[in-house]
Amino acid sequence: MSDKLNWIRAELDALRTNNLYNTIRTIDSPQGAWIVVDGKRVLNFCSNNYLGLANDARLKSAAQEAIRVYGVGPAAVRSIAGTLSVHVELERRLAEFKGVEATISFQSGFNSNGAVLPALVGKEDVIFSDELNHASIIDGARLSGAKIVRYAHNDPEDLETKILETGEYRRALVVTDGVFSMDGDIAPLPQLVEVAERHDMLLMVDDAHGEGVLGRGGRGIVDHFGMHGRVDIEVGTLSKAFGVVGGYIAGRREIVEWLRQRGRPFLFSSAIPAADAAACIEAVEILEDSTTLVERLLENARYFQGEMRKLGFDTGATETPITPVMLGEAQLAQDFSKALFENDVFAMAIKYPTVPQGKARIRVMISAAHPREDLDKGLEVFGRVGRKMEVLA
Numbered sequence: 001m002s003d004k005l006n007w008i009r010a011e012l013d014a015l016r017t018n019n020l021y022n023t024i025r026t027i028d029s030p031q032g033a034w035i036v037v038d039g040k041r042v043l044n045f046c047s048n049n050y051l052g053l054a055n056d057a058r059l060k061s062a063a064q065e066a067i068r069v070y071g072v073g074p075a076a077v078r079s080i081a082g083t084l085s086v087h088v089e090l091e092r093r094l095a096e097f098k099g100v101e102a103t104i105s106f107q108s109g110f111n112s113n114g115a116v117l118p119a120l121v122g123k124e125d126v127i128f129s130d131e132l133n134h135a136s137i138i139d140g141a142r143l144s145g146a147k148i149v150r151y152a153h154n155d156p157e158d159l160e161t162k163i164l165e166t167g168e169y170r171r172a173l174v175v176t177d178g179v180f181s182m183d184g185d186i187a188p189l190p191q192l193v194e195v196a197e198r199h200d201m202l203l204m205v206d207d208a209h210g211e212g213v214l215g216r217g218g219r220g221i222v223d224h225f226g227m228h229g230r231v232d233i234e235v236g237t238l239s240k241a242f243g244v245v246g247g248y249i250a251g252r253r254e255i256v257e258w259l260r261q262r263g264r265p266f267l268f269s270s271a272i273p274a275a276d277a278a279a280c281i282e283a284v285e286i287l288e289d290s291t292t293l294v295e296r297l298l299e300n301a302r303y304f305q306g307e308m309r310k311l312g313f314d315t316g317a318t319e320t321p322i323t324p325v326m327l328g329e330a331q332l333a334q335d336f337s338k339a340l341f342e343n344d345v346f347a348m349a350i351k352y353p354t355v356p357q358g359k360a361r362i363r364v365m366i367s368a369a370h371p372r373e374d375l376d377k378g379l380e381v382f383g384r385v386g387r388k389m390e391v392l393a
């Protein structure tokens, strides 16, 4: 049958032929160290649930109580009649936790980038963006209409060169991921701050993988480097270490106030439900009460990565619990992931276009929820599959 969708069928076939087709697995259990995937119980090395909060009893009862009080839906966009007192309370608690003047929450981290970039820069402006920035930063930057200049990954000198090469503009903004999600390396924030300050530009960091991981008790990359007050905009997500869903912008009072007036996802899309906001407040409280979970996460990551290197795996340039296991070709990464799954370990292959061609990998996400015996089980299976597939000697 020849019709308007033939090109899609051809594209899908090409993805399958090139091992770039994304097979989406279905989970039938709460998120935790072990999960049920497509009916099979497996060790979970895939989730961003860094601290194990996604199925935490305290978060669940906070959510249940909020449903009792507020019901399930916000019933309107926030600027009309959908701002609940739990949203306001969450923003206040997040600002305190992050040590900033104010925050504004959105439906997701993705939407937060789509809100803030177009609100701060436009056609006459320029965005200097790390070449490996997250897709949501790239999309937010495109949506803004500003000129986008990419600088070499984590390279403040190249940023400076690009700034000096760029002609006339009205305003400028420098933007970077805090922790890069595919490699686990950290942006050189102090040097980026210096460059941005020297050229009087706004500086924005997306801390999605830094929150709950870096800094005192998981306060994030700005705290990690002691740069409080020198980063204008922090983007956060509530769907990774916080274990729930949502996103936010943290920073100066004027920026947050401006986003309440001009952040389009705030004005034109309903907010996260009360239950999620209440669960997030509980997560902030847990992080403020104790650093135990963050310490366990870092200890687990240190142990697992050290043992993987001893086995002979290349874990790339990671400085965080994100653990890339570099394999090279998409086919190998795909087969490796499949073999792990057959041995009850769930770790996904990451391929082009998420990472460059020839840099396919398995990405292992370590969490505080993994007891030592789970890490050892994972190491044993990785070793066995690695030898069988001749990745290891």
Ligand SMILES: *Cc1c(COP(=O)(O)O)cnc(C)c1O
Pocket: 108, 109, 110, 111, 134, 136, 137, 177, 181, 206, 207, 208, 209, 237, 238, 239, 245, 246, 247
């Ligand atoms: C995961 C991620 C996001 C998206 O967060 P969601 O809350 O899932 O939309 C945004 N930016 C970066 C850098 C991320 O890693």
